[in-house]
Amino acid sequence: MSTPATVAGRRGLRAGTLIATGVPALLLSIAVATTIGPASLSVGDVLSVVGTRLGFGTTEVSRIGQGIVWDLRLPRILLAAVCGAGLSVCGAVLQSLLRNPLADPFLLGISAGASTGAVAVVVLGAGSGAVGLTTGAFAGALVAFGLVVALATVAGGGTARVVLAGVAGTQLFSAITSYVVITSADAEQTRGVLFWLLGSLSRGRWPDVALTAAVCAAVLVVCLARAGELDAFAFGVDAASTLGVSVRTLRTVLLTLTALLTAVLVAAAGAIGFVGLVLPHAARLLVGPGHRLVLPVTALLGALLLVWVDTLARTVAAPLEVPVGVVTALVGVPAFAVLLARGRWSS
Amino acid sequence: MSLRAREVSWTAAGTVVVDRVSMHVEPGSTLGVLGPNGSGKSTLLRLLAGLRRPSAGAVYLDGRELAGLGRRTVARRVAVVEQQVGTEVDLTVAEVVALGRTPHRGTWGGMRAADESAVDDALARTGLTHLARRRWHSLSGGERQRAQIARALAQEPAELLLDEPTNHLDIAHQLDLLGLVRRLPVTSVIALHDLNLAATFCDTVLVLSGGRAVAAGPTGDVLTEELIRQVYDVRCELVRNGPGERPHIRFLPR
Numbered sequence: 001m002s003t004p005a006t007v008a009g010r011r012g013l014r015a016g017t018l019i020a021t022g023v024p025a026l027l028l029s030i031a032v033a034t035t036i037g038p039a040s041l042s043v044g045d046v047l048s049v050v051g052t053r054l055g056f057g058t059t060e061v062s063r064i065g066q067g068i069v070w071d072l073r074l075p076r077i078l079l080a081a082v083c084g085a086g087l088s089v090c091g092a093v094l095q096s097l098l099r100n101p102l103a104d105p106f107l108l109g110i111s112a113g114a115s116t117g118a119v120a121v122v123v124l125g126a127g128s129g130a131v132g133l134t135t136g137a138f139a140g141a142l143v144a145f146g147l148v149v150a151l152a153t154v155a156g157g158g159t160a161r162v163v164l165a166g167v168a169g170t171q172l173f174s175a176i177t178s179y180v181v182i183t184s185a186d187a188e189q190t191r192g193v194l195f196w197l198l199g200s201l202s203r204g205r206w207p208d209v210a211l212t213a214a215v216c217a218a219v220l221v222v223c224l225a226r227a228g229e230l231d232a233f234a235f236g237v238d239a240a241s242t243l244g245v246s247v248r249t250l251r252t253v254l255l256t257l258t259a260l261l262t263a264v265l266v267a268a269a270g271a272i273g274f275v276g277l278v279l280p281h282a283a284r285l286l287v288g289p290g291h292r293l294v295l296p297v298t299a300l301l302g303a304l305l306l307v308w309v310d311t312l313a314r315t316v317a318a319p320l321e322v323p324v325g326v327v328t329a330l331v332g333v334p335a336f337a338v339l340l341a342r343g344r345w346s347s
Numbered sequence: 348m349s350l351r352a353r354e355v356s357w358t359a360a361g362t363v364v365v366d367r368v369s370m371h372v373e374p375g376s377t378l379g380v381l382g383p384n385g386s387g388k389s390t391l392l393r394l395l396a397g398l399r400r401p402s403a404g405a406v407y408l409d410g411r412e413l414a415g416l417g418r419r420t421v422a423r424r425v426a427v428v429e430q431q432v433g434t435e436v437d438l439t440v441a442e443v444v445a446l447g448r449t450p451h452r453g454t455w456g457g458m459r460a461a462d463e464s465a466v467d468d469a470l471a472r473t474g475l476t477h478l479a480r481r482r483w484h485s486l487s488g489g490e491r492q493r494a495q496i497a498r499a500l501a502q503e504p505a506e507l508l509l510d511e512p513t514n515h516l517d518i519a520h521q522l523d524l525l526g527l528v529r530r531l532p533v534t535s536v537i538a539l540h541d542l543n544l545a546a547t548f549c550d551t552v553l554v555l556s557g558g559r560a561v562a563a564g565p566t567g568d569v570l571t572e573e574l575i576r577q578v579y580d581v582r583c584e585l586v587r588n589g590p591g592e593r594p595h596i597r598f599l600p601r
Contacts, residue, residue: 099435101435224455225454225455226454228449228452229449231446231449232446232449234434234436234438234443234446235429235432235433235434235446236432236434238393238398238427238429239427239429239432241397241398241418242396242398242422242425242426242427243422243446243447243449243450243502244417244418244419244420244421244422244423244449244450245418245449246417246418246419247418284437288437288439288442289436289437289438289442290442292457
């Protein structure tokens with residue numbers, strides 16, 4: 001007879017296998033993706049450039065080749081991995097906290113606010129050049145989140161109010177963005193803004209990678225420490241409270257942290273949709289609902305997906321680039337449909 | 348002394364839902380909270396669980412004020428089974444029961460041996476061991492209610508609060524469930540609609556009407572034809588021929 005322990009055990013084993021194969025797969029993907037592009041390079045070249053930069057030996061790769069690997073492709077690909085991981089983790093946490101399977105990192109007005117901030121900088125020249133697009137987007141995201149939280153609090157708090165306030169905030173900031181773009185932007189600016197709104201990793205440089213990776217790692221650690229309490233929300237807020245969770249404190253801390261992470265990610269790469277909404281569900285279909293397993297697995301899936309999707313986005317219509325958010329949906333939706341159908345048959 | 352409430356009130360949007368109710372329950376006994384719809388039974392249970400803060404008065408657990416204890420401390424002592432709970436999450440029965448270990452687990456800790464054995468024990472006590480791997484969504488109403496009780500037992504509580512746990516269950520399941528609760532070595536407070544179930548299973552009862560406590564004491568003493576007429580506005584015949592001279596109530600057409 002199988003005891004309940006073996007059920008959790010089997011899922012744990014499965015997650016263990018996924019992580020044990022997923023981490024090498026991710027590293028290999030990053031290396032392979034770095035070789036793909038107009039200038040042809042081998043995995044050996046990539047490893048030798050990385051080795052040299054980290055202080056191990058010298059490389060025979062040309063200066064230009066070194067520049068392409070280290071300054072152009074690698075930071076962009078690493079940013080893709082971090083964005084994928086971060087957005088997925090935010091989505092998983094928000095879906096549990098707000099008890100809403102449709103919750104995603106942009107639900108609380110963050111992407112809309114970031115867009116408004118970025119547009120204000122690019123189109124209106126707010127801050128007169130001293131403020132970059134990234135800073136503008138970050139500031140816009142935090143302002144929007146603050147407004148959404150204030151509105152939710154005024155409306156009496158509670159899960160449903162937070163979601164409604166988020167929807168209202170998103171609509172408001174989208175409208176402001178549209179208004180500014182329609183009335184003030186020229187065609188060139190409109191195209192640039194639109195591209196950024198749909199998500200693009202093309203501006204990824206090492207400082208972006210360092211910042212996003214640090215914030216992402218910190219948020220992941222905090223969320224993992226709270227994994228058991230996130231599980232306790234399964235039967236609602238009151239049930240979580242009777243299981244010993246300080247609901248108000250936990251919700252405040254985790255909403256703020258996920259908002260901060262999302263703001264950092266959106267500022268670096270625009271609003272990349274689909275990942276944060278769908279990958280947590282994919283992770284749950286694979287390893288069950290426990291957050292101790294869901295969080296690392298969804299982070300890994302998100303990183304893998306976005307590395308390859310971004311590679312596709314910059315090569316499929318080369319030299320044109322397709323916004324990465326467009327590709328996440330085009331590739332991700334069929335993949336998710338297959339997973340959904342399989343999950344249903346196997347249960 | 349187990350759970351005690353002193354003059355607790357709770358007001359929502361200007362309406363007094365619970366009005367200066369005092370109560371206590373003897374350790375190891377079963378207290379039934381009775382009263383018509385809207386009399387404040389569920390709200391009183393929520394105040395006792397610390398889910399709502401009384402607008403006046405206080406709830407005490409072993410003489411210490413509940414509001415001053417952390418949620419985790421309370422959850423290790425008091426478990427709650429709500430009326431009807433649902434979830435979007437695809438959980439197995441074992442995973443639902445394991446949620447009861449939440450207040451006992453450390454920040455990073457997975458399930459330890461003590462957690463596993465508490466879950467196994469809770470499943471065995473509620474007769475759910477063979478369903479441990481079944482999905483929550485595939486369970487019947489009675490099985491779900493039992494799984495929630497198993498989850499509460501996995502908390503290893505000294506006090507168990509149940510809000511109309513027999514709603515939507517057929518008569519056999521009602522008897523099984525209350526028999527199970529009564530056999531448990533815990534102090535129970537159960538909000539109930541069915542007066543005959545209360546008469547059969549509760550040591551003492553507290554009767555609420557319009558948010559106020561109108562009677563309290565041993566079940567056989569409190570339940571009378573006169574009280575039932577006053578509180579529920581129905582006529583009945585009450586005979587004391589149940590097991591241990593417990594009252595049995597036959598309602599008369601209005």
